[in-house]
Amino acid sequence: MSNFANALSWVNISYLLKGFAITLEVSFISILISFVLGTILGIIRYVKIRFVSAFVGFIIDLIRNLPLLLLLFFVYFGLPNLGVRLNAVSATIIALSIFEAAMIAEIVRSGINAVSKGQMEAARSNGFTYSQAMYHIILPQALRKMIPPLVSQFISLIKDTSLATIILLPEVTFNAQLIYGQNVNYMIPMYVSLAVLYFIVNFLLSIASNRLAKRLAI
Template sequence: MDFAGAYSADNLRFLMEGLKMTLYIAFWAILLSFVIGCIIGVIRYMQVPVVSQILAVIVEVLRNLPLLLIIFFVQFAIPQINVFGLQFKFTVPAGAIIALTLFEAAMISEVVRAGLKSIPKGQVEAARSSGLGSIQALWHIVLPQGLRRMVPPLVSQFISLLKDTSLAVIVALAELMHNAQIIIGQSPNYSIPILLLVAMIYFVVNYTLSLISRRLETRTA
């Protein structure tokens, strides 16, 4: 084991560049998947005719496919599809964001739907009987309470998403694990030091998210 060589200034800088890419991908995937997942979850909770059924099929398909397969499909299959002369080609970071967003939005939509359904129907009926419409009851009664209950599972999904960015190494995304592999390739003596450092980085980032989750739970309790 060569800790001194593994932790050279150049190697550490290279790892930080990979971490920067990991956080960039995770940030946009979390933001987009949360917005899309909330929309899908609300639509399915409201049981909008036809649309809910179509979204249910899409969600079930995405949830039961390996994320790696979705990454491959977005990166390699979609660019081969020609629709009226149009082809969709993505950069590696954009493809990773799209794949992670699709997968996580399906997961988050189920968290949102379950959170909304956990609110007692009696509260909704009371709101409706007081003159509120279905949208108003959702906005003022169901959503505020449901969101508080969704915090722990949502943060768990976000942590999973951040860790799942490492799967994009298969399409040569220059994220943390990709850069770690390149450094390890310089010398087998770098393996343990670099992997220990990468493990610590992932732990610190994800543990920070867990602490934020606990703080949010305390505030909304």
């Protein structure tokens, strides 16, 4: 118990929370970017624009089948060889956003496919253009179906930020490693603290998702 008490001193806890703030910041920005980009890519793949949709589909499949760590390495270590230098925060956001956008694009495409084809036909017969029907009729219905898988993907994104320790991003996992690096007896307390922090955020996100799903009567 003394190890826990010493490991969880105010100095260590404040340092851990400082890293956790970076984790949340990177996660929030990446979620916003990946959702917008993934939605656009998913729609493009769904509407089957000649050549464009096929190319977008190829890129999405390529990214989805690559390890996130490899993409992170490429953005942080590879891009400097092309003259683009990024700090750890920017590199992590870019890598996470690209990777998650590919995942979200498939969720969006599947969500739109789950909407009855008759909805589009009915909208067009009532004078809606294709774009209007998609925006006002199809996407709102598809979004209701997409909420559970989207939230699961966002939870994965938050947990995946821990991979950025490899490029020295000072997020919560990296800071925990620095703390128990000073005293190996702090390892278990730090792992427990990490588990608690990740659980709280992801559990709250799951609760919010469930409440939203019930409100929308999914």
